[in-house]
């Protein structure tokens with residue numbers, strides 16, 4: 001394992017160089033990996049594992065939409081695709097990739113099939129960290145491990161196909177076999193991670209819930225909406241407001257940030273823009289810092305987890321979410337976005 005210096009702090013990282021795919025295949029040669037759940041992470045992780053040469057099966061509710069999707073992706077009922085219980089029975093490694101709320105409902109079924117020496121794998125620290133709320137308490141004689149790809153399962157698959165790799169965090173919660181570390185790292189490489197950085201279940205879930213509510217998803221939509229609405233209220237057209245809020249960011253400026261950092265993006269903008277951005281960024285930081293502190297507090301108190309459990313355990317949770325997504329899609333800002341996307345020359 002490499003020690004890598006991140007901005008002055010030493011961290012443990014596993015790379016493909018020190019843990020190549022051949023080694024991962026060797027470690028998991030005799031294992032049957034069952035990917036339980038075929039929503040977003042399930043397809044990405046199971047298809048990458050299969051294409052990387054691992055022995056993998058999928059477990060999903062029969063008759064569900066996700067079952068049909070698995071069939072369409074080439075999983076064969078009775079051979080590589082089973083109901084959840086049958087897949088868990090056949091597995092030596094159970095990759096528990098149902099939705100976090102779904103994991104609570106199905107836990108009694110999974111628990112039955114956690115024979116000694118098996119491994120239980122998560123892509124989120126949720127179920128274990130909030131065990132008082134989830135009731136997920138694995139037996140002591142199984143390995144409990146985590147690989148959390150830091151991005152959507154859709155990107156995990158796309159980047160794999162492009163020969164790239166998404167970074168993931170990994171953790172060992174329980175090492176019953178003495179093999180938990182090599183198992184988790186081999187799985188991390190197998191699902192297509194570019195490199196793996198170390199965490200624990202609690203830090204994973206606290207940072208993940210904060211990030212997705214914050215800059216990755218919640219805060220970004222909030223700040224887009226605030227700026228767009230301000231521009232519109234002052235008489236700017238939808239296309240001008242959208243371009244100046246979203247399109248320029250995703251198409252021109254964020255790729256520069258991804259490539260070489262924020263100062264590099266700034267350096268490629270006008271001195272006028274640089275002057276203004278350098279003057280204003282701290283105001284935005286200071287204005288939002290209290291909201292981030294409140295958010296972290298809610299996550300650490302378990303309130304965000306509880307809210308997600310309560311609302312996502314309802315039978316109509318999917319319709320409710322789709323309704324809220326529809327509202328977002330039909331807002332003027334994102335309707336404008338749809339038109340702007342169509343006008344990109346490459347989409348014509």
Ligand SMILES: NC(=O)C1=CN([C@@H]2O[C@H](COP(=O)(O)OP(=O)(O)OC[C@H]3O[C@@H](n4cnc5c(N)ncnc54)[C@H](O)[C@@H]3O)[C@@H](O)[C@H]2O)C=CC1
Nearest residue numbers: 037038039040041042066097098099102105123124152153
């Ligand atoms: N969506 C993503 O890209 C990421 C997800 N994760 C984590 O990976 C895990 C899986 O997440 P997603 O793929 O987003 O899950 P998802 O929300 O897409 O659901 C996965 C599957 O769970 C099934 N399911 C839900 N409730 C069920 C129930 N009561 N009984 C049986 N099946 C049920 C659904 O049919 C679906 O196929 C979660 O722990 C999540 O936090 C981690 C990183 C990114």
Ligand SMILES: CC(=O)[C@](C)(O)C(=O)O
Nearest residue numbers: 149150151152153208212
């Ligand atoms: C994509 C990801 O890692 C998220 C945003 O944390 C999630 O889907 O839960």
Ligand SMILES: [Mg+2]
Nearest residue numbers: 149150151208
């Ligand atoms: Mg995440």
Ligand SMILES: [Mg+2]
Nearest residue numbers: 124208209212
């Ligand atoms: Mg998440």
